[in-house]
Amino acid sequence: MTLTxxxxxxxxxxxxxxxxxxxxxxxxAINARAKDxxxxxxxxxxxxxxxxLLSGMRRAWVQRGRQLFPYDQSKARKGVxxxxxxxxxxxxxxxxxxxxxxxxxxxxxxKAGGGSAQGARFIAALTAMFxxxxxxxxxxxEKNSDGVAQNMQDVMNDVMAAVGxxxx
Numbered sequence: 001m002t003l004t005x006x007x008x009x010x011x012x013x014x015x016x017x018x019x020x021x022x023x024x025x026x027x028x029a030i031n032a033r034a035k036d037x038x039x040x041x042x043x044x045x046x047x048x049x050x051x052x053l054l055s056g057m058r059r060a061w062v063q064r065g066r067q068l069f070p071y072d073q074s075k076a077r078k079g080v081x082x083x084x085x086x087x088x089x090x091x092x093x094x095x096x097x098x099x100x101x102x103x104x105x106x107x108x109x110x111k112a113g114g115g116s117a118q119g120a121r122f123i124a125a126l127t128a129m130f131x132x133x134x135x136x137x138x139x140x141x142e143k144n145s146d147g148v149a150q151n152m153q154d155v156m157n158d159v160m161a162a163v164g165x166x167x168x
Contacts, residue, residue, distance in 0.1 A: 030155055034094055035082045037151035041144040042080050042096060048136045049076040053106060054125055068101045076103035080137075094152065098137060108133045 051073045052058075061069035079100030098104045110123035111133040126135070141148075 030158065031084050033158075034084060034152070034155055037155060038082050038094075038096060038148050041141055041148045042082065044144050045080050045096070045137055045140045046077040048140050049073050049103060049106075050130075053129070054122070056122075057102065057106075066101070068105060071102040071106060072100075075100045076106070079103050096137070096141060103136070106130075107136045 053071055057069050057071040059070060060067065076098075079098045081097055081099060083095050083097045085095070098107060106126065109126050
């Protein structure tokens with residue numbers, strides 16, 4: 001399970017694809033710059049993951065052959081990353097994602113319902129302690145969204161300028 005937060009800039013996917021074809025080094029530099037631009041948001045999100053949650057989250061939990069728990073704060077913090085994806089089926093070009101399954105569950109459990117009675121109790125306990133989903137990623141991103149959106153727009157303006165120079 002991966003959580004995603006996005007800022008939409010129209011034409012970004014096409015511009016980045018074109019830039020990869022005509023100027024791959026510039027594309028790599030823009031990817032690196034994008035990571036620095038969202039760093040304030042990703043750092044803030046990382047700081048919001050608590051050291052310990054519900055007591056049962058310390059135990060190993062495997063579902064359908066995939067390890068989901070134990071929850072570990074350091075793994076939750078390391079799981080917050082920027083993903084740049086220009087594939088045709090990608091729904092967003094740049095997204096802040098949570099790759100740690102336990103942290104993603106902590107953040108979004110209850111968004112789609114509780115399922116079993118045990119799942120409903122788990123969700124109720126998380127909601128009582130930390131509020132409704134999204135508990136970490138989205139609220140923290142919203143606090144930092146204005147600066148991130150402006151910085152991302154600046155990067156995309158640079159991308160458009162670089163592509164425009166190569167096409168003229």
